[in-house]
Amino acid sequence: MTRLYLKIFLTFWLITATIIVGTNVVVHWFDMTPDGNLQNAHLNHDEEPAKRLLFQMAGSIINRNAADIRKDIRALPAWSSPFIFALDNNNQDVLNRLLPPGVLMMAEQLNAKHPYEKIQDRNRKLFGRYITLNDGDVIKLVTISDGLDEGPDRDIIWELFINNIWPLLLVSILVSGSACFLLARHFTSSIKSLQETIQKVSHGDLSARVSKHFSGRKDEIAALGRDFDHMTARLEKAMLEQKRLIKDVSHELRTPLARLQFALALAQQRSQGIVDNELERIKQAADYLGNIITEILSLPVHDQQGWQLDDTLDLVSLLQSIISDYEQMADEKSISIHFNSHCDEALVATYGNMLVGVFENILRNAIHYTPIAGNINVGLLHKTDENIFSIEIADSGTGVPEELLNDIFQPFFRTDSARDRESGGHGLGLAIAHRSVTLHYGKIWAENKPEGGLKITVEIPALAEEDDD
Numbered sequence: 001m002t003r004l005y006l007k008i009f010l011t012f013w014l015i016t017a018t019i020i021v022g023t024n025v026v027v028h029w030f031d032m033t034p035d036g037n038l039q040n041a042h043l044n045h046d047e048e049p050a051k052r053l054l055f056q057m058a059g060s061i062i063n064r065n066a067a068d069i070r071k072d073i074r075a076l077p078a079w080s081s082p083f084i085f086a087l088d089n090n091n092q093d094v095l096n097r098l099l100p101p102g103v104l105m106m107a108e109q110l111n112a113k114h115p116y117e118k119i120q121d122r123n124r125k126l127f128g129r130y131i132t133l134n135d136g137d138v139i140k141l142v143t144i145s146d147g148l149d150e151g152p153d154r155d156i157i158w159e160l161f162i163n164n165i166w167p168l169l170l171v172s173i174l175v176s177g178s179a180c181f182l183l184a185r186h187f188t189s190s191i192k193s194l195q196e197t198i199q200k201v202s203h204g205d206l207s208a209r210v211s212k213h214f215s216g217r218k219d220e221i222a223a224l225g226r227d228f229d230h231m232t233a234r235l236e237k238a239m240l241e242q243k244r245l246i247k248d249v250s251h252e253l254r255t256p257l258a259r260l261q262f263a264l265a266l267a268q269q270r271s272q273g274i275v276d277n278e279l280e281r282i283k284q285a286a287d288y289l290g291n292i293i294t295e296i297l298s299l300p301v302h303d304q305q306g307w308q309l310d311d312t313l314d315l316v317s318l319l320q321s322i323i324s325d326y327e328q329m330a331d332e333k334s335i336s337i338h339f340n341s342h343c344d345e346a347l348v349a350t351y352g353n354m355l356v357g358v359f360e361n362i363l364r365n366a367i368h369y370t371p372i373a374g375n376i377n378v379g380l381l382h383k384t385d386e387n388i389f390s391i392e393i394a395d396s397g398t399g400v401p402e403e404l405l406n407d408i409f410q411p412f413f414r415t416d417s418a419r420d421r422e423s424g425g426h427g428l429g430l431a432i433a434h435r436s437v438t439l440h441y442g443k444i445w446a447e448n449k450p451e452g453g454l455k456i457t458v459e460i461p462a463l464a465e466e467d468d469d
Helices: 002-029 034-039 049-060 066-075 078-083 101-109 156-202 220-271 276-298 315-325 327-331 354-369 429-439
Strands: 084-087 116-121 124-132 138-144 311-314 336-341 347-350 375-383 388-394 443-448 454-461
Touching: 002 156, 049 124, 049 138, 066 084, 078 084, 078 138, 084 101, 101 116, 101 124, 101 138, 156 220, 220 276, 311 315, 315 327, 315 336, 315 354, 315 375, 315 388, 327 336, 327 354, 347 354, 347 454, 354 375, 354 388, 354 429, 354 454, 429 443, 429 454
Parallel strands: 336 375
Antiparallel strands: 084 138, 116 124, 124 138, 311 347, 375 388, 388 454, 443 454
């Protein structure tokens, strides 16, 4: 987002600064101001800059007196002094400067009957104008376009522009920069809010909304945010209805399934070994359906469901107890389970035995996919800076394709034939674990280990100190 913000800000500012500088250069260089056009309509703009400067100054001092002109000349930048002179009727400079020979010669030729003159003095061109002011005084303006025997010609108009206009340009560019900064922040903050909300939705949080960030706004981005919220609301409603439907159907299936299992048990008793194999396959199918229905009914329909984490659990004791329970299962495959904890006690807030199922499922999967004589490492770490407990359960199996690591937490998802129904359960265990951890305000994710094997990490906030009492 920072890169987008910088791109928008720098692009807008560069365009604005270019427009400001370019417009000022064109307007001042070609004297395209309204006054300039009126005063110099008869001039060819290709003529000497000093001549244009003379006409500009002549137009600007028509309604001023000698004192004003003296003040204006004194205010000119120091570098321009050798190029601009204002003489009184006695051919004395108003600033009492020493006059170059060419200027004095020009002044002697200017009078009421001969108000304009141009002369060539060595490598310089001089332009003069005789002006009668509104107070009756006389001013003779003289401008020089060429350098003072210093080499190439110098452009007076350009240097006047550069030296006089840069403060205005600087202020304009800074003001435009501030406006572009606010504009870029306005756009990027809206896009950032949309991006954060989309990320939440992509991670399964369909309750995320973005229109609250655009309250009071009626522009297109706010409309986009409202449309996005409308879409996610419909998706959330559809998902909840789908889950409720699955639960309702599963609940309705429990009764006939129970009758089927009861009848199957009676049939097994009465078969006297004639159809035991067939009944056993029917029993396996019925048990499979029963397990699926049980796990579906244990899936939380809503993220809250009115549950409160009103109980306290020690993760150290929980993990040790679960590992002990599954040692026999691991021994059957000669699998070693190593538990490593940096904590003597790891208290978290919980609801009932939800976390028991989470770690049982992860450890059971780890044992299932770990090859014979493999290893399983269970680690518990307290991240004090975030005040969370991080639990890692890593097997030494074949892992999961990288593109499917997030999908294994979806209900009924199986990766491939290696984790099929017979070997990989019903595809609901990790989905239940994901939702259970989410209800604990924690996170769960899977990643492949570089040396091989899958590692499931669960992070759960530690019990707040005030809750210890």
